[in-house]
Amino acid sequence: MANYKHILLAVDFSDHGIEVASRAGQLAELNHAQLTVVHVVENLPITEATYGPIPFDVDFTQTLLDDAKTRLAKVAAGLNVPEERRLLEMGSPKLEIVRVADENQIDLIVLGSHGRHGLALLLGSTANGVLHHANCDVLAVRLKND
């Protein structure tokens, strides 16, 4: 079996993320593969109808992006992933992870079996969506619900 050449680690900064990150790091080392890290900032469903008038003028999106960039840099630095392979995207996590994988000739996506969205499930919704739509191998690192 040929080695993986380019591995994509999808991180959501949930508590178990460190386990998923270290598995991706190990696999990259064993396969002598490049490692790219991606985080997707979800579009905020904030509307006046949902929350009532928003009383102050804050750019939530920019705040979220800045915060995500700092967290992503921390994870990536721990894995020696250079800046050009730290990807911050916006939109639907499952769709963006698959798109980034296609555009970067990724041959293995590594993610957690669940994260922020999937604690009650065997597979979270992002993991499930990526498994269904990816055009390459996907490793869902089994995370326990503790």
Ligand code: AMP
């Ligand atoms: P979920 O299916 O949403 O519970 O999450 C499963 C896994 O998908 C997580 O452990 C992460 O590896 C990945 N993931 C979830 N959300 C994101 C996100 N916004 N950006 C990148 N990866 C994500």
